[in-house]
Amino acid sequence: MRIKQSEFEISAVKREQYPVDGLPEVAFVGRSNVGKSSIINALANRRHLAKVSQTPGKTRLINFFMINEGEFHLVDLPGYGYAKVSKTEQASWGKTIEMYLTDREELKRVILLVDSRHKPTKDDLIMHDWVKHFDIEAIVVATKSDKLSNNELRKSEKIIKDTMGLTKDDKFYFFSSLNKKGKDELINYLFEGLVEEENEIE
Numbered sequence: 001m002r003i004k005q006s007e008f009e010i011s012a013v014k015r016e017q018y019p020v021d022g023l024p025e026v027a028f029v030g031r032s033n034v035g036k037s038s039i040i041n042a043l044a045n046r047r048h049l050a051k052v053s054q055t056p057g058k059t060r061l062i063n064f065f066m067i068n069e070g071e072f073h074l075v076d077l078p079g080y081g082y083a084k085v086s087k088t089e090q091a092s093w094g095k096t097i098e099m100y101l102t103d104r105e106e107l108k109r110v111i112l113l114v115d116s117r118h119k120p121t122k123d124d125l126i127m128h129d130w131v132k133h134f135d136i137e138a139i140v141v142a143t144k145s146d147k148l149s150n151n152e153l154r155k156s157e158k159i160i161k162d163t164m165g166l167t168k169d170d171k172f173y174f175f176s177s178l179n180k181k182g183k184d185e186l187i188n189y190l191f192e193g194l195v196e197e198e199n200e201i202e
């Protein structure tokens with residue numbers, strides 16, 4: 001799998017605003033500021049496809065991106081757990097995320113991002129359980145790995161896997177949107193089996 005082309009398709013809050021082309025979707029979820037928009041840009045090899053901001057909690061919408069002229073969608077969901085946002089507002093995003101995750105046949109896989117420097121939060125665990133509960137395949141990716149040494153990465157892997165209860169069968173990967181090491185491998189891993197090979201564009 002290669003990402004040869006990408007473009008912003010639409011921002012949505014309500015279901016009526018989601019794309020209706022029926023393409024498979026891979027959604028990125030995680031705490032605010034964990035690096036959802038950055039990883040989408042890194043994977044698509046684009047600087048400004050998804051908006052990256054220094055101020056957490058800016059993305060309140062679900063952003064859909066079209067990949068490879070009609071192969072699939074990448075979906076950037078609002079981040080959760082940002083303390084400086086009012087409870088009412090957090091609840092309203094929660095609804096936006098919940099509505100998408102619970103009733104979207106096109107959603108084939110969820111990439112749950114956690115910060116490689118921190119123990120996964122309660123919200124991360126709730127999100128992980130939720131995704132599994134709805135029988136959607138979850139892949140955990142720990143972001144900002146450039147900030148850790150190899151030794152720290154090993155420790156972090158153990159903490160994340162233990163906290164989230166990941167087993168050998170669960171998929172787990174480190175990534176840095178800054179140095180993009182292992183990007184092609186990660187793309188294969190995240191989008192494996194999503195598009196039938198004979199349908200892939202050359």
Ligand SMILES: Nc1nc2c(ncn2[C@@H]2O[C@H](COP(=O)(O)OP(=O)(O)OP(=O)(O)O)[C@@H](O)[C@H]2O)c(=O)[nH]1
Pocket residue numbers: 030031032033034035036037038039051052053054055056057058059078079080143144145146147175176177178179
């Ligand atoms: N060092 C480093 N910084 C990163 C990495 N990924 C993201 N960042 C930084 O982290 C901040 C947040 O990144 P975003 O991609 O906007 O995070 P987000 O999860 O989309 O945030 P929300 O949209 O607010 O939920 C930005 O300042 C990024 O430059 C990474 O791999 N390494």
Ligand SMILES: [Mg+2]
Pocket residue numbers: 036037038051052053059076
């Ligand atoms: Mg974002």
